Amino acid sequence: xxxxxxxxKLDLSLLKVIQAIxxxxxxxxxxxxxxxxxxxxxxxxxxxNSSGDIQKKLDVISNDIMINHLTQTKCCSILLSEENxxxxxxxxxxxxxxxxxxFDPLDGSSNIDCNAPIGTIFSISSxxxxxxxxxxxxxxxxxxxxxxxxxxxxxxxxxxxxxxxxSIKKQYIHIGKVLLxxxxxxxxxxxxxxxxxxxxxxxxxxxxxxxGTKYTSRYIGSMVGDVHRTLLYGGMFCYPADKKNPNGKLRxxxxxxxxxxxxxxxxGKAIVGNxxxxxxxxxxxxxxxxxxxxxxxxxxxxxKYEQVLQKKLKNIKYKI
Ligand code: FDP
Numbered sequence: 001x002x003x004x005x006x007x008x009k010l011d012l013s014l015l016k017v018i019q020a021i022x023x024x025x026x027x028x029x030x031x032x033x034x035x036x037x038x039x040x041x042x043x044x045x046x047x048x049n050s051s052g053d054i055q056k057k058l059d060v061i062s063n064d065i066m067i068n069h070l071t072q073t074k075c076c077s078i079l080l081s082e083e084n085x086x087x088x089x090x091x092x093x094x095x096x097x098x099x100x101x102x103f104d105p106l107d108g109s110s111n112i113d114c115n116a117p118i119g120t121i122f123s124i125s126s127x128x129x130x131x132x133x134x135x136x137x138x139x140x141x142x143x144x145x146x147x148x149x150x151x152x153x154x155x156x157x158x159x160x161x162x163x164x165x166x167s168i169k170k171q172y173i174h175i176g177k178v179l180l181x182x183x184x185x186x187x188x189x190x191x192x193x194x195x196x197x198x199x200x201x202x203x204x205x206x207x208x209x210x211x212g213t214k215y216t217s218r219y220i221g222s223m224v225g226d227v228h229r230t231l232l233y234g235g236m237f238c239y240p241a242d243k244k245n246p247n248g249k250l251r252x253x254x255x256x257x258x259x260x261x262x263x264x265x266x267x268g269k270a271i272v273g274n275x276x277x278x279x280x281x282x283x284x285x286x287x288x289x290x291x292x293x294x295x296x297x298x299x300x301x302x303x304k305y306e307q308v309l310q311k312k313l314k315n316i317k318y319k320i
Contacts, residue, residue: 003164003172007157013075013097017124018141020069021101022153025120025145026170027069028062028106032118032147041113058112059083062105062120076101077127080288082254087288099140100125102288104254107144108222117148119224123258136281142261146224154178154228156265161231178231180268180298185215186235187301188226196242200275200312204305223250227259227296231266236297241274248274248293256280256294263296269303270296277306 003022007015035041035058044055063083070076071090077098079088083105091098103122111118124141143155151166161179164172187208194202208215218235220226226237241248250256260270260280270280273295280294295305 001174003153003174006162006164006174010157013073014099014124014140016073016075017070017099017101018155018157020073021066021103021120021122021143021145022172024062024066024069025151025153026166027065028058028120028145029147029151029166031058031061031065032112035112036115053109055083056106056109056112059106059109066103066105066120070101075099079103080253081105082107082251082289098127100127102253102257104251107224107255108220111220111222111225117146117220117222117225117228119147119222119228120145121224121255121258123253123261135284136257136260139257139261139281142258142265144224144227144258144262146228148225148228152228154231154262156262159265161262161266178266180231180234180263180266182232182234182298184233184235186218186229186233187215188217188219188230188235188237189240190219190221191217193240193242193244196244197240198242198274200305200308201238201240201242201273203312204308207304207308223255223259227262230297231262231268234298234301236295236301238273238295238297239293240295241293245291247291249291250294252280252283252290252292253285253288256283256292257285259296260294267299268297269299270294271302271305273305275309275312277309 040057044057044060063081077091078100080102101124107121108118121144123139125138141157146152153164153172155162163175163178165175167173230237239250263270272278274293
């Protein structure tokens, strides 16, 4: 069934916002698919965006496409983009029918020029009169689009994760619900940073290695691709705090909140790590470009990290 039909019972303004994101992603997909032929590889300028990353041409194009479609809905009050320094205020008057949309228009953009999976990540939240967004718990819909061998849209609506695939006719077709029940033994982390990890992370990851060849390692280096695999196959994905990045690398608002919502709604878990069991969705947003460490995956795998913390509390020596 096609996306708009599938969600035909949703609140109309919310549906319009979802449709705007789906239309944007179809345009972004078109740009990505022919990027090498259209001269869309490479950097836009050597200037860093608000998150400190160098903007690629496709980052800028994707951002413009998202802002354009979301503005046209007239159902959004505030747009928060990873590519913009400040929030974009679209409605002067407060109305509970308006939504706040936060997005990373093109995540994993270091993978663009080598044709590896990349994605758009977003969340739609009800408008809190006082603040832009205080916690991930205010998210009504979270999702991402994966531009890979095929283009997929995953959406968490009413606490259920739905999976759509883009058809030849450029329509998103529902192919099923997602429940994190895969049992593949996979750990996913950038091991090049291991010398800078803190002792909790060293102990946790070491546990995956001492069991002979029971576990395998997979790391695409594109959050959407790594999280998608985790949702479908199981295992865990982590971008921890380390000595180089004491607050982690990934953005709370644009990356961690939406992925945490999807993981939890699919029956998994998403926590801060970094000597803390705190749920990502409970972390208070103090600044829109704030970073956070993150550990997500099946309950079984995330619990293994929590066991490391318990041992630490009881002063049992880590096996490192
Ligand atoms: P990228 O730098 O390519 O834009 O937050 C961006 C992100 O990719 C994530 O998609 C990805 O998980 C992570 O950074 C990869 O970072 P490392 O290269 O440091 O592993």
